[in-house]
Amino acid sequence: DAGVIQSPRHEVTEMGQEVTLRCKPISGHNSLFWYRQTMMRGLELLIYFNNNVPIDDSGMPEDRFSAKMPNASFSTLKIQPSEPRDSAVYFCASSQDGGLVAGYTFGSGTRLTVV
Amino acid sequence: TQLLEQSPQFLSIQEGENLTVYCNSSSVFSSLQWYRQEPGEGPVLLVTVVTGGEVKKLKRLTFQFGDARKDSSLHITAAQPGDTGLYLCAGALGIMRFGAGTRLTVKP
Secondary structure, eight states: OOOOOOOOSSEEEEEEEEEEEEEEETTTTOOEEEEEETTTTTEEEEEEEETTTEEETTOSEEEESEEEEEETTTEEEEEEOOOOOGGGEEEEEEESSSGTOOEEOOOOOOOEOOO | OSSSEOSSSSSETTTEEEEEEEEHHHHHSSSSEEEEEEETSSEEEEEEEESTOEEEEEETEEEEEOSSEEEEEEEEEEGGGGGGHHHHHHHHEEEEEEOEEEEEEEOO
């Protein structure tokens, strides 16, 4: 298995532009998580899906952030409009049955820089 | 306030030294996991502990789950430069809740 695949690996964009981050989870995993990581705040859970349905989006910073999971093999995280404070590394992770024993498998992340 | 407090935040040691990092909470967890994250990559699962008092060994790494299932420790024996990374603990409360991590640097 190729693992969790995220694209792009790096994104540099200007303030006000729309940014879309993409994730392909591991086949057969039924939970998908979006995290944001910064030095100041560590790893923050933004939203997670179970069987393609959003379960908890309380970590989404504000209305500028939205996430979708149209099918079991694809998810997107969109920021519109982007702001410099959104600069961070965004991780997608997937798991089987909540990952409480087998854990989460993380992608390599997307490093977002908003200038 | 973090649900899981990890200490120390930063640790820099010489190759060959032993070290212990801690993960503490006031909550009881059904399981607890340790991950290691290397620069430019996502966290990778090292171990899951489930039973209070459980001890697991992974080569030079020893993981212990507290008797009350509220805390855990990770001990590394004879640290090597390859052990350098961010060590994250995560406790199961519905989903996994992550601590802020301990950033370990092992100097050759």
